[in-house]
Amino acid sequence: MRALRISRRPAKFAVARLISPISAVGAARLGPLDLVNDDAPALPRHEGWHRLQPRLTGICGSDLSLVEGHASTYFEDWVSFPFVPGHEIVADTDDGRRVVVEPVLGHAARGLPLPFPDAAPGDGDDYAHLVGGHLKPGIQIGFCKSTGGGWSTELVAHESQLHVVPDHVSDEQAVMVEPAAGGIHAALATWPAVDRALRAGEIPVVAVLGAGTMGLCAVAGLRRYVPGVRIVVGARYPHQQALARALGADVAVPADELSRAVRREVGCHVVGDHLTGGSHATIDAVGNSASIADCLRFTRPRGRVVLLGMPAEVTVDLTGLWHRETELVGSYTYGTETMPDGTRTRTFDLAIETVAAARLERLLSATYALEDFEDAIAHASAAGRRGAVKIAFDLRRSRKKVESN
Amino acid sequence: MPRPGFVLEVDRSTPPILFWRGENFSLEKLPAGRSRVIYPPEPIAAIADIDGAIRNALLNPIDQDPLPALLFPGMKLTIAFDDVSLPLPKMQRPDVRQRVIEAVLDLAAEAGVDDVHIISALALHRRMTEAELRHAVGDRVYDAFAPRGLLYQHDAEDPDNLAFLGTTPHGEEVEINKRAAESDLLVYVNINLVAMDGGWKSTATGLSSYRSLRHHHNPDTMTHSRSFMDQHRSELHKSNWRMGKVLLDSGVKVFQIETTLNTDTFPPPFGFLSKREWEWSPRDRMTYLATTKALNRTPARMARNIFHSIEAPHQMTSIQAGEVEAVHRITTEHVYRQQLVEVKGQTDILTMGIPYISPYNVHSILNPILVQVMAMGYYFNMYRGMPLVREGGVIIMTHPCRPEFNPVHHPSYIDFFEQVLADTTDPHVMSQKWERQYAEDEWYKHLYRTGYAYHGVHPFYMWYWGTHGMKHCSRVIVVGGDPKTVRRLGFVPASTMDDALEIASDVVGRTPTITHIHTPPLMVADVS
Numbered sequence: 001m002r003a004l005r006i007s008r009r010p011a012k013f014a015v016a017r018l019i020s021p022i023s024a025v026g027a028a029r030l031g032p033l034d035l036v037n038d039d040a041p042a043l044p045r046h047e048g049w050h051r052l053q054p055r056l057t058g059i060c061g062s063d064l065s066l067v068e069g070h071a072s073t074y075f076e077d078w079v080s081f082p083f084v085p086g087h088e089i090v091a092d093t094d095d096g097r098r099v100v101v102e103p104v105l106g107h108a109a110r111g112l113p114l115p116f117p118d119a120a121p122g123d124g125d126d127y128a129h130l131v132g133g134h135l136k137p138g139i140q141i142g143f144c145k146s147t148g149g150g151w152s153t154e155l156v157a158h159e160s161q162l163h164v165v166p167d168h169v170s171d172e173q174a175v176m177v178e179p180a181a182g183g184i185h186a187a188l189a190t191w192p193a194v195d196r197a198l199r200a201g202e203i204p205v206v207a208v209l210g211a212g213t214m215g216l217c218a219v220a221g222l223r224r225y226v227p228g229v230r231i232v233v234g235a236r237y238p239h240q241q242a243l244a245r246a247l248g249a250d251v252a253v254p255a256d257e258l259s260r261a262v263r264r265e266v267g268c269h270v271v272g273d274h275l276t277g278g279s280h281a282t283i284d285a286v287g288n289s290a291s292i293a294d295c296l297r298f299t300r301p302r303g304r305v306v307l308l309g310m311p312a313e314v315t316v317d318l319t320g321l322w323h324r325e326t327e328l329v330g331s332y333t334y335g336t337e338t339m340p341d342g343t344r345t346r347t348f349d350l351a352i353e354t355v356a357a358a359r360l361e362r363l364l365s366a367t368y369a370l371e372d373f374e375d376a377i378a379h380a381s382a383a384g385r386r387g388a389v390k391i392a393f394d395l396r397r398s399r400k401k402v403e404s405n
Numbered sequence: 406m407p408r409p410g411f412v413l414e415v416d417r418s419t420p421p422i423l424f425w426r427g428e429n430f431s432l433e434k435l436p437a438g439r440s441r442v443i444y445p446p447e448p449i450a451a452i453a454d455i456d457g458a459i460r461n462a463l464l465n466p467i468d469q470d471p472l473p474a475l476l477f478p479g480m481k482l483t484i485a486f487d488d489v490s491l492p493l494p495k496m497q498r499p500d501v502r503q504r505v506i507e508a509v510l511d512l513a514a515e516a517g518v519d520d521v522h523i524i525s526a527l528a529l530h531r532r533m534t535e536a537e538l539r540h541a542v543g544d545r546v547y548d549a550f551a552p553r554g555l556l557y558q559h560d561a562e563d564p565d566n567l568a569f570l571g572t573t574p575h576g577e578e579v580e581i582n583k584r585a586a587e588s589d590l591l592v593y594v595n596i597n598l599v600a601m602d603g604g605w606k607s608t609a610t611g612l613s614s615y616r617s618l619r620h621h622h623n624p625d626t627m628t629h630s631r632s633f634m635d636q637h638r639s640e641l642h643k644s645n646w647r648m649g650k651v652l653l654d655s656g657v658k659v660f661q662i663e664t665t666l667n668t669d670t671f672p673p674p675f676g677f678l679s680k681r682e683w684e685w686s687p688r689d690r691m692t693y694l695a696t697t698k699a700l701n702r703t704p705a706r707m708a709r710n711i712f713h714s715i716e717a718p719h720q721m722t723s724i725q726a727g728e729v730e731a732v733h734r735i736t737t738e739h740v741y742r743q744q745l746v747e748v749k750g751q752t753d754i755l756t757m758g759i760p761y762i763s764p765y766n767v768h769s770i771l772n773p774i775l776v777q778v779m780a781m782g783y784y785f786n787m788y789r790g791m792p793l794v795r796e797g798g799v800i801i802m803t804h805p806c807r808p809e810f811n812p813v814h815h816p817s818y819i820d821f822f823e824q825v826l827a828d829t830t831d832p833h834v835m836s837q838k839w840e841r842q843y844a845e846d847e848w849y850k851h852l853y854r855t856g857y858a859y860h861g862v863h864p865f866y867m868w869y870w871g872t873h874g875m876k877h878c879s880r881v882i883v884v885g886g887d888p889k890t891v892r893r894l895g896f897v898p899a900s901t902m903d904d905a906l907e908i909a910s911d912v913v914g915r916t917p918t919i920t921h922i923h924t925p926p927l928m929v930a931d932v933s
Contacts, residue, residue, distance in 0.1 A: 257823055264820050269848045 001040045002398050003152030004373055006032045006066060008081035017069030024381035027068045028374040033085075035373060041148040041156050046111050046134060048159035051094040052101070054395040056175040056367065057150030058088030059380040061212070062310050063142070067377055072312040078127075079143040080136035086150025086393070087142035090165060090174035091157075099162040100177040102348050103140035104333055105147065109158035110135050120346055121161055122335030140333075151370065153398050163348050172361035174352075175392050176217075180360055181351035183217025186308040186331040187226055188347075190281035191340055193304035193327070194226055197280040204229045205265045207279035209258055209295055211235030211244045212383065213363055213390045214308050215285030220358040222283075223248025225350065227340060232265055232279065234258025237384045247358055259298040266300070273297050274320060280304070283331075287311040296320045296328075306331045367394040407447035410746025410928055411681070415440035420682045422921055423693075424758030424803045424902075426885055427771060428708035429700040430678075430693070431758075431803065433902045440919040441752070443793075444681055445928035448667035449743050451720030455501070458724050459508045462662065466727030467735065472509065472660060475590050476516035483588040484509055485559075485612060488527035489537045490764035491596045492666055493925075494717040501664050501721050503543035505594045509662075510546065522584050523550050525558040526593070526611030529618065529853070529860035530765070531814050532558045537767075561614040561860065562850045569616075570655040573647040577620035579655075582612040586657050595663045599927060600740045601633040601642065603663050604733035605649030613648075615844050615862060620644060624832035627872040632786040634929050636737065649729060662726040663736040666719040668743055668926035675715065679926055705807070712761045713768050741929065748793065748930045753917035754909055755794035756902075757784045759804035760925055765859065765867065769811040773890050774818050774826075774864050776804050781871025781881070784922060790932040792877055793920045799880045799909040801902070806886030806894075813857050817849045821864035822893065830895035832872045840865050879912050 009032055016031025043049050063085045065071045087103035106121025107114050110133025115124035131137040138144020141157060148155030165174045190206050197204035206222055206229045208215050215233070222231050233244040234255040241252035253261045263270060268277030278300035284291050287309025293316050295305045301324040308331045321328060334347030354360065365388030368376035373393070380391035413419065421432035422442055435442070452458045463472040476482065486502045489495075506523065513521055523542065525533055539547045542556065550556035559582050560566060568586035570579045585591045585608070593611075597603040610618065620626075621644035629640035636642045652659065671678050675696075677689035685693070700708050723739040725732045763775050763783070771779070780802045785792065794800060810819045825839045840862060843849065849861025875881070881896040882905045888898040899905035909917065922928065 251824075253823060260820060260823065263848065264824055264842075267842075267846055267848065269851060 001038060001152055001154040002370055003036055003038055003084045003148065004370060005034050005036050005038065005082050005084050007034070013069040015069070016067065020068035020070070020381070024068070024378040025374045028377035031067055031069060033067050033373065033377075035371065040154040041146060043156050044134060044146070048108070049156055050159065050162070052089070052091040052099070052155050052157050053153060054086070054089050054091040054150050054155065055098075055171050056090050056392045056394055057086040058175050058179065058390055058392040059376060060088055060179065061214070064377070064381055065310065065312070068381070070312060075139070075143070078130060078137055078139050080138050080145040083138065083143055083145050084149035084152045084155065085142050086152070087140050088175055088178040088392070089141070089150035090171050090177070091150075093162065097162070098165045098174075100165055100174050100348070100352070101141060101150070101157050102161045102163060102181075102334070103142055103178065104161070105130065105135060105138055105140055105144055106160060108160035109133075120335040120348075122333045151373075151393055153370075153395055163352060166352065169352065169356050170361060172364050173355040176355045176360040176363060176390065177348065177351045179213045179390070180217045180220065180354050181334040181347040182308070182331070183214055183219075184221035184225060184350050184354060185334045185337065185347050186214070186218045186283050186285075186306050187221030188337050188339070189306045189329060189331050190222070190283065190304060191226060193281035194229055195340070198228055202280070204280045205262065206231055207258060207262050207282040207295070207298060208233045208244070208249070208285060209255060209282065209291050210285035210309060211240035211252070212285065215283070216240070216243055216247055216363060216389065217360070218283045218285055218308060219244050219249050220247045220354055220360065224354055224358070225339065230265055232258065232261050234261070237387070239387050240384065240389070243363065243389065259294065262298045268300075275300070277301070278303060281306065283308050285309050289314040289316055292316050296324070296326055299324075299326055301325060303327070304329060363389040364392060365389050367392045369394060370398040407449050410446040411444045412746065412748055413442040413444065413681070415442060422682055422923065423678065424756070425760040426758060426803045427805050428705065428712050428761045429697060431697070433803075435756070435919055435921060436906070439916060440921065442921045442923050443746055443748060443928065443930055444923045445668055445746065445926045446743060448669040448719070448926070449722055451667055451722055452724075455721050456504060456508070458721070459505055462724045462726040463508060463512060466660070467725055468731040469660060469727035472592075472726070473512050473516060475658075475660060476513055476518050478517035480518055480520065480589040481587065482513055482518050482521045482590050482592065483524060483585045484521065484592045484594060485524045485526040485582075485585055485608070486541065486594040487596050487607070487611065488525050488530055489533045489541070489767050490530055491602070492598050492717065492719065493762055493764060493767075494670065494715045495540060495767065496666070496719055497716040498540065499543060500541050501596060501666070502541050502594050503546065505662055505664065505724070506542055506546055509592055509594070521550075521555065523556040524582060524585065524612070526607065527559055528611050528613060529561055529615065529863050529866070531853070531857045531859050534857065559612055560854055562854050567614050570657070571651045573651055575644070575647060577644060577648060578616050579609065579648045579651040580614045580617045581608060581652070585612050586655070590658050590660055592660045593662065595661070597663050597665050597736045597740055599634060599744075600636065600737050600929060601639065603736055604642070605645045605652070605729055606642070607661065608652060608657075608659060609645045609648035615860070617648065619844075622866045622869060624836055624869050624872045627832070627869045628876060631873060632788050632792070634786060635789040646730070659729055660726065661729040661732045662724065663732050664721050665723045665736060665739040665743065667722045669719045670717050670926040672715065672718055705809070709761065709770065744927055744929045745789070745931050746928050748932045751791060751793060751795040751932065752798070752920040753795060753913035754799045754801060754919045755785070756801045756919060756921040757924075759802050765863070766811070766814070769814045770809050772810045772815055772818055773806050773808060773822060773894055774867050776806050777894055778867040778870045781874035782867065784924070785871070785874035785877070787922065787924070787928060788930045788932050793922065793930050793932060794878060796877055797879045797912070799882065799912055799917070800874070800878050801882045801884060801899075801905045801909065803884045803902075804886055806883050806890050808887060808890045814859060815864070816852055816858050817843055817846070817861040818859070818864045826893050832869050832875075835865065835868065880909060882908055
């Protein structure tokens with residue numbers, strides 16, 4: 001198979017980290033990523049495993065942080081090298097189905113008992129299974145040596161991870177299902193704060209800082225699944241602001257104007273850099289020191305900040321969080337959601353509905369062949385500046401090449 | 406003998422004409438044979454004995470008893486005065502308000518009046534700083550009254566200190582400063598820089614609240630004020646006069662003191678700004694060149710500080726005191742005597758250079774909304790009879806129009822620019838959709854009351870001020886303005902004057918007639 005592979009070579013990570021601020025192409029070329037012809041991952045001899053041939057696989061922010069050498073050392077114990085990145089996958093299975101992959105390598109995939117009946121791969125309050133069972137460690141496909149990943153022409157996945165794509169959903173929509181699920185999960189994580197506002201007779205205001213793929217998917221999720229909210233988005237680039245509005249934001253402003261825009265919505269005062277009130281909930285879809293600090297400043301006391309963007313090491317003054325009794329919660333992935341009306345459903349089912357209904361294929365800005373990975377990484381790395389949102393690999397072309405060889 | 410205003414027909418020998426561009430200027434060549442430039446009258450002579458004239462006005466008022474006869478021991482006396490928005494630029498010390506207030510206080514002291522309050526009538530403008538108050542009323546008055554809390558600024562958001570006096574037959578609510586309303590005598594000290602100042606506007610606007618102001622500071626009133634400088638055709642004027650009647654009927658006794666100034670606007674280093682270009686001496690040309698070159702290299706903030714430090718040499722040309730309307734009739738004649746220029750007919754295009762200052766950005770930034778009000782609210786309205794530009798014509802202004810705001814003075818302007826103008830530039834739509842939210846915003850109220858911020862609703866009023874002009878003209882072009890900002894205002898950006906004329910040609914053809922108003926100094930065109 002043809003694949004992009006990441007190996008544990010600290011020097012390469014260091015080089016990528018040094019070069020990436022200057023040249024994303026350079027980081028892709030000289031960093032830990034290699035284009036290789038390799039054997040396909042072995043099919044585990046446990047029940048329910050399938051071979052998959054990807055059609056499209058997205059490039060996610062967490063993938064970029066790996067390629068550019070910025071990923072947190074936290075993950076070192078939760079992944080297994082070498083691995084093939086790529087977890088936003090629409091693929092064909094060996095039994096002829098077109099599926100999207102729910103990439104978390106959960107209990108079922110690892111042959112372990114489920115935490116509760118019908119649990120999704122991402123469910124459970126003990127992450128021991130992520131490094132256990134018959135697979136090498138790995139939080140999900142795209143970070144695990146045993147399974148391979150989506151940036152290749154072939155990988156393996158467990159039946160519990162597969163969701164058949166309805167005929168009316170295109171490949172371009174389907175590749176947005178995984179990020180959409182992440183955005184919806186974050187949107188639903190605002191519900192406790194939103195619910196409190198609604199019960200108090202207030203119009204809940206949810207701020208979203210950052211309108212890359214995840215921020216925009218969160219906006220789509222808020223609009224579809226969190227009732228009665230005013231959505232205020234801070235986005236750095238005009239095309240992101242336009243997309244945020246198109247996906248249901250009531251207000252979209254430049255990111256550095258978000259605090260002002262939130263204040264306008266709620267009519268509170270300003271003391272120093274902090275709003276005296278603020279949004280009932282905030283989704284931080286950026287995930288760095290500055291964005292977390294900003295979110296803490298304009299989220300109201302006893303409000304909730306949902307950290308959707310993946311942070312690494314950050315430096316933040318948490319005095320405000322302490323004083324304002326702000327909830328700061330992480331939002332990594334998806335699983336089984338409790339909806340505002342109390343019903344329970346799978347995030348991926350919601351996401352499949354959403355990509356079609358919200359026409360999320362419009363977020364897919366460009367696709368590249370696997371062989372053009374340097375350009376693809378460079379494009380994804382500068383997506384905002386270049387007027388793009390989501391960049392993906394089109395494996396359909398690479399697959400044909402491999403077949404003809 | 407000062408020369409009257411003058412209309413220059415531009416021909417091939419006419420030198421380039423000076424255009425203000427914020428904190429800088431440029432020389433622009435206007436098309437010969439179809440352009441004209443209106444120059445203001447030269448400054449008329451100031452009164453030689455200003456203090457004598459003041460005392461004479463107080464002792465010999467118009468249609469009212471002399472001031473000493475109105476003063477008695479134990480009475481409540483309130484002196485209100487025009488705020489920092491007047492005059493422009495600020496005048497060299499002593500300010501005429503100081504001279505008048507000192508004269509009134511002398512008479513009050515002679516009469517044994519000891520309950521005196523002095524109030525800055527700022528309506529919804531920002532509060533004045535201590536330095537600005539000292540400049541306006543003088544150190545002696547400030548030191549005697551301010552420390553004891555007897556010199557203070559009107560607070561239009563203090564319900565405990567507002568008095569509701571009734572409504573006009575048109576349903577306009579009249580609410581003014583309670584101390585002023587309940588005083589035995591309210592002495593108002595005015596500086597009448599343009600014809601719309603003064604009269605009942607001093608008290609009915611300067612000492613009022615949003616509850617009152619909204620009845621005339623709205624798009625309908627502004628549309629039907631043609632122009633603000635023509636009292637007989639100004640709905641704004643009529644509304645203030647109706648409110649004045651309510652004041653009178655409710656027993657408020659006003660002793661109005663109005664002053665006029667000449668148009669001696671710039672001190673010697675900047676004297677060339679008031680001259681006619683063909684009369685520039687070699688020294689003037691050198692000064693112009695040196696100034697513009699230096700300003701091109703000066704950071705905007707520093708340039709702003711330089712210009713705002715200018716103190717104008719203008720001086721008092723008249724003072725009249727007594728009954729409000731009688732006084733104001735004479736005041737208006739004096740204003741017209743200084744500012745009126747006879748002009749025949751309209752043109753297709755009106756050009757104007759927007760300077761660094763307006764009534765609303767003293768010691769501050771002329772932000773894009775204030776650029777709009779200067780062009781469409783003030784300069785467009787500097788006429789009597791009919792506008793200088795024909796209906797459907799084009800206005801071309803020069804200004805850098807940067808998206809810069811003073812966050813202390815104009816906090817709600819920033820939100821207005823980002824939120825309201827992003828939604829609509831239609832004054833009627835924004836008044837319905839957005840005005841109340843801004844007027845009632847607690848944070849803006851707090852900043853207005855305790856800081857140096859204009860009231861939250863103020864940017865709306867600035868926008869409404871241009872309602873008639875925006876409706877009258879089919880296109881507004883800004884030469885040299887930041888394109889994105891200019892578009893946000895609903896105007897069209899142009900890089901040069903030629904570019905602007907090219908853009909205008911869509912509307913007015915290839916050979917339009919053009920009027921340029923060469924101001925400041927101020928003028929009013931009497932268009933027939």
